Amino acid sequence: MTGARQQVVEGPRVLPVVQYGPARYFADLLLGQFRDIENQHSFVDFDSEQGRLMCRRTGIVWCGECGMAVIISKAFEQQTLRCMQCMDWIVPSFTQ
Numbered sequence: 001m002t003g004a005r006q007q008v009v010e011g012p013r014v015l016p017v018v019q020y021g022p023a024r025y026f027a028d029l030l031l032g033q034f035r036d037i038e039n040q041h042s043f044v045d046f047d048s049e050q051g052r053l054m055c056r057r058t059g060i061v062w063c064g065e066c067g068m069a070v071i072i073s074k075a076f077e078q079q080t081l082r083c084m085q086c087m088d089w090i091v092p093s094f095t096q
Contacts, residue, residue, distance in 0.1 A: 015028055017037065018034070026040070027071065029070065032045060034046070034054055059073060064088070066083060066086040068083055068084070
């Protein structure tokens with residue numbers, strides 16, 4: 001069996017949108033920021049107090065080993081998952 005080939009696509013990427021309260025934000029997993037859709041100069045860092053709360057409520061978790069951020073469905077909140085980049089274990093911890 002031949003190895004699978006992965007196609008690399010260059011160009012702009014689409015950022016996921018999350019709702020937090022009345023506002024909608026782009027979730028920039030690469031930069032670790034929520035950016036207000038209405039005012040993209042207004043942002044909240046994931047590593048701030050408000051950002052950590054927003055991450056928990058919107059399902060964003062990151063790997064403690066390599067720092068890769070992902071959005072995980074709350075259906076997986078009781079499961080341990082593997083990071084897709086470094087294969088370390090991630091334990092989501094969501095709050096209502």
